[in-house]
Amino acid sequence: MSSNSNEAPLGIEARLAREARDLAVKRADPSSAYFAGDAPVRADRRRFVLQSMAALGGTAGVMRNAFAETGVGATVHDVPADASKTPGYPLADESYGTRSQFETEVRRRFKTPTPLSSWTMTPLEAGCGIITPSGLHFERSHAGTAVIDASAHSLYVHGMVREPRKYSMKDLRRFPSISRIMFLECSGNGLTEWSKPTMRTVQFTHGLTSTSEWTGVPLATILKEAGLQRGAKWLLAEGGDAAAMTRSIPLDKAMKDCFLAYGQNGEALRPEQGYPLRLMVPGYEGNINIKWLRRLEVSDTPFMTREETSKYTDLLPDGKAVQFSLAMEAKSVITSPSGEMVLDGPGFHEITGLAWSGRGSIRRVDVSTDGGRTWRAASLQGPVLPICHTRFHFPWTWDGGEAILQSRCVDDTGYVQPTLGQLIAVRGLNGPLGSIYHLNAIQSWLVANDGKVSNVHHY
């Protein structure tokens, strides 16, 4: 409803009566999109405030940098007793802002044995909307983060082309550009979860996916310039990091929608995302989106690199492995409530989460609060973009009993996100962890009677 500032008092009165009636209806309706106003407030599910940070601000006038102290990206200021009675800190010329000193518990985290071939995961439980802050975008690299000066970087294009070429970053920025808001997901996302639930939070079960707005040059522009030779069918992309990460891309995909990104969320690509240049392969597993891109070689056959033979293949029940299973199938997860959160009482709780598909757009997301017996449609938050995180919302009134929360998405090809049982029936559990890659099954969160949420398998 909307009021009109010019309408007569009677109009206002009628409106208020209607509003009171609406509110009463909504309070009585457990599916209402409005929180019942008289219910006590119970849970802050999304963030922790580092009370202790305030204590750091003891010395008047001292500004400290939390990076230097903690590596978590905030400038620390003194905290006045009443901000409305103390001038704030002055705006600075030549500045680049940092996040609040009270929010630094939101961090990328990782669980890997070696620091060079490693990953860090996005704290999805703390996110909102669809954009991932660049500082929290998941990382995966095989020889650390390469340090490359863009002014000295080149991209080579050779192989089955009419004319080999070399481009500086200046050259590439000269071409017409495109931008695309798009998710990336490591195909190893969730690899610990095949056989049993092992991770406690959604950051560790699903945090190898993030969304940014990427900007760059269509790969087709570059390949047309070089000129493809007869019989060309595959493209090798090679990174300039110490792993020299290499993958083969089908040429039809390369010509269709791949692009060479130099921009991320409105600025230059972040170092851990491949600065100064990354190959973007929309909807394909993260690993093939080669970072620190330095070389493209056109061929008539795939190159059978380590990353598409011994790694990044899907072992089947019969002991054979599928290669080049590149597209990330539709997947969704409830990010709140999720593992380790505590609902501190019955009543209204919004269920929200993310859905995505490497094949196209999310068409619908259903939510179950009874372990998959019944499902109801969640609302999708616009814009719903192809190959992009899509946020869903679902109003839920918790009755205080045990509940199992699940989400299930359908993409616009009609593909339905499988249960873990359905996925294991096809893929088997032959590897040391079960399987490894491309786990896109429905996730279950158990809400216990005491409100504690935990990761369970339920299928």
Place this chain on the structure above:
Amino acid sequence: MSSNSNEAPLGIEARLAREARDLAVKRADPSSAYFAGDAPVRADRRRFVLQSMAALGGTAGVMRNAFAETGVGATVHDVPADASKTPGYPLADESYGTRSQFETEVRRRFKTPTPLSSWTMTPLEAGCGIITPSGLHFERSHAGTAVIDASAHSLYVHGMVREPRKYSMKDLRRFPSISRIMFLECSGNGLTEWSKPTMRTVQFTHGLTSTSEWTGVPLATILKEAGLQRGAKWLLAEGGDAAAMTRSIPLDKAMKDCFLAYGQNGEALRPEQGYPLRLMVPGYEGNINIKWLRRLEVSDTPFMTREETSKYTDLLPDGKAVQFSLAMEAKSVITSPSGEMVLDGPGFHEITGLAWSGRGSIRRVDVSTDGGRTWRAASLQGPVLPICHTRFHFPWTWDGGEAILQSRCVDDTGYVQPTLGQLIAVRGLNGPLGSIYHLNAIQSWLVANDGKVSNVHHY
């Protein structure tokens, strides 16, 4: 076009012949979306690489923080001669990433006399896509940036309501949330440019506008909970900063689409954007989007605060002033090429820029390269969202002669961005700078024979 990796050699051959023909046509066509491949590469128009930063990395193994040194948000690493022969820096647990050390020349900048009532401007010339990095979002505050601990913050709702209420941040996060990718613009954006062109770059002529994805609670949810009394028509919003910034919002607008934001670009609101809570008033001038929000008071009349009487009003030729001219009308600007850039030779240059309207979506953008004599449609990059920056692209082949570049947008209400002459005819130039607020006229950039781009008035 796309290739098919399974098609017969003849198909490939035919395709390559077609491609060569396409390429030849495109090279001959000055409006081609493809850069002529044999033209020498001339300009990097978007960024500067701080070569000197590399020199800072001289001591092996030492990692320094550029914030501590420069306040510009990058961690500084040693630069190896060949990144593919040296392991990169290891991924860190508990991390929050920073941008590249080679990109730190891209900064917010300002030109104001006092550090507390001040502003900083977004470097639009360096941007890409539509999202503004949160670290580069423009700032405007009247008493510096307030430091507020979210865990101690409250929002009061009172006045002509059934029941006054007080909400903690935890309370507010409990409600159903929405997200919206949306621009903000200070109504003073461009205030130096009414009478004559004074600023050299688009950062200083247009940099008081930025786009983020904002997340929060619909204001209607909160106002319905409090219950509006008969006759209620206006809402006062008050900030918790030392300026106690206050503005009056028509209640119909408040109920229609305003929201209380606690999220920005997927994380908590940035401090300079009002952490922990900001009132979002879609499409209205930046100043009314009250930061550090602490109080909402419902009334039957506007409150006539300083910010809507002596300030933020539009002086007319007859000496009277218009109050509550809140909506930001349609506006566009070419961000590249723009002031101070240098085109280092004739040939292909992509013209790109941003368009936005506080009234709705951008329907079209036209570009002129001859000072407004002829216009051709630019392409709009999707998603085209209401009340959001929309990026446009226009292929241009510069013949080396003097050129005046302009963009003109139309929004979905049919409103056409005016020339400066048209705007001055209505608004006059009575103030010390001419007028002050709501300058949305067409911007002109002069490209000189030597390729240098400068800010001119041409109407």
